[in-house]
Amino acid sequence: MPLDEDGAIKEQTKWGKISIILTLAIPAMLENILQTIVGFVDTLFVAKIGLEEVTAVGVANTVIAVYIAVFMAVGVGASSLIARSIGAGDIEQAKSIAKQSTLLTSLIGLFFGVVSIFLAEPFLLIMGADEKVLVDGLLYFRIVAVPSIFISLMFIFGSILRASGDTKTPLKVSWWINIIHLGLDYVLIFGVGDWEGLGVAGAAWATVLVRIMGSWMLYHYIKKSIVSFSLRKGTLNMIKSVMLSVIKLSIPAAIERLIMRIGQVLYFGLIVHIGTETFAAHTIAGNIETFSYMPGYGLAIAATTLVGQSIGAGKLKDAYQYGILTTVIGIFFMSMIGVILFVFSPYFATWFTSDKNAIDMVVTALRIDAFAQPALAVGLILAGALQGVGDTKSPMYSTAFGMWVIRVLGVYLFGIVLGYGIAGIWISIALDLLIRAIYLYVRWITYFKISTDKHYTKIRDNYFQN
Structure with a gap:
């Protein structure tokens, strides 16, 4: 956000605010799209083998998504602490936090890897995988989930670079690993020449290999950055401070993401119960729909930043306008995506x-x-805006109610009891999204209904406490 000569936030016209929103949101959109392509390409190629194989990969990736939720949450906490330290001019502290965060996510990644060795089959059975799906699902899951440390490193290294102000490098790395992944996926799944390829196992190995490459590339750039640190020196004595700093900030984000992912496990299990072909179709639709989230995620990041900075500067009107303008932009972009989805x-x-x-x-x-x-x-977008004013509970409540009540009960009622199948599943999803949107909009309006000094103090205190 532009500052004046005294370091205060400059006043912006409505069009100036829109320009700032898009400047922050577009790079985030592009990176999210590139990251999504990895899973999209896997599903696209595996679908050429058969629908049961698509179901196997979908079931396995649903469990892995729970792991990713934890890694993303640690990244949120690390980014906040690193950015704060750099803003205060304490580069050594930023380096220390970057190293501690890497240690923490590495330990979590190793733990998840060990868990995946022993509990792979129970995890997939909980998802409702039948015997045919279980064979390929276990093969894919063990190859991808056991080396979970590389999933964790990809997320934390990207968070560290973005927190240091380098948003171009994660985008550049995402670009290259997706190109490499495309080639590896095709060769390892379908083979080349007389070699027939590895099928589902090839998709898994391609994913693991690009994550190893991506982790190495991101760490290589970190070594050249202002938060450069060594992984080999003085790590064991940092565990205590890791638990007290990074984990504390990561807990709210982790709870929301785990609520969402575990809820997905439950309602995905119900979909598998409806039928393997239905789950395969749901997985395909979900992979296509994933791209529609990208504008929303990018604009949510912009909303969190701009609303938070405005609240911190005491500019309530700007905070409200940034939240509303970002939401309106998001509605426009995503309505266009809706038209594309319907037609094509x-x-x-x-x-x-x-x-x-x-x-x-x-x-x-x-x-x-x-x-x-x-x-x-x-x-x-309003979930991101509310986090900017310090309200982290409302998004968590909306996620919990939406996933565990609307989606789970909706899939059971519409999909199984009433026999609507795939239509019942996606009607439940649409109802969840609508109810969440109404609830979060009401929460947003409530925060700015009374613009008094007392009200501002409450918002400001909430913001700095979080």
Whole structure:
């Protein structure tokens, strides 16, 4: 956000605010899109083998998503502490936090790897995988999940670089590893020449290899940055401070993400119960729909930053306007995406399968989701804006109610009891998004309903306490 000669935030016109929002949001959108392509390419290529293989990879990745939720949460805590230290001019403290955060995520990654060795089958059985799905699911899950340390390192190294002010490097690394992943995926899945390839195992090994490469590349750039640190010196004596600093800031984000991921495990299990082909179609639709989240995620990051800075500067009106403007921009972008999903869903579905029944189910899912895009935009962006004013509980409550009540009960009622199948599943998702959007909008309006000094003090105190 631009500052004047005295270091205060400059006043901006409405169009100036929009320009600032887009400047912050667009790089985040691009990086999120590139990261999403890794999983998208896996599903696209595996779908060429068969629908049961798609289900196997989808089930395995749902469990791995729980691991990723924890790594992302640690990244949130680390980013906050590193940025604060750099802002205070304490580069040595920033380096120390970067190293501590890397140690913490490495330990968590190793722990998840060991857990994956012994509990892989129970995890997938909880998801409702049948015997045919279980064989390929276990193969994929063990290859990808046992070396979870590389998943953790990718997330923490990216967070460290972004917190130090370098947003271009994670984007550049994402670009290169996706190109490499595309080639590896094809060769390892389908083979080359007389070699027939490894099938589902090839998709797993391609993912692991690019994560190892990505971790190395990001650490290489960290060594050249202002927060450069060595992984080999003085790590054991840092464990205590890690627990007191990074973990404390990571807990709220971790709870929200775990609520979401565990809720996904429950309602995905119900979908598997409906049928393997239905779950495969749901997985395909979900992978296509994932790209619609990217504008929302990028704008949510911008909302958190701009609203938080405005609150910290005592500019309540600017904070409110940034939240509303960012949401309006998000509704516009994601409504356009909704139109694209509705019109081109039959074409998108054929990328993954030639099975007519599966294509029909994917089209049904995406066309229902097309009407939910504006609500999705409101929910994602206002969750970020509320975090900017220090309200981390409202997004957590909305996620808990939406995932555990609306989606789980909705899938059971509409999908199983009433027999609506894929339509019932995505109607439940749309209802969840709508109710979340309404709740978060009401919470946002409540924060700014009374613009008094007392009200500002409450918001400001909430912001700095969080």
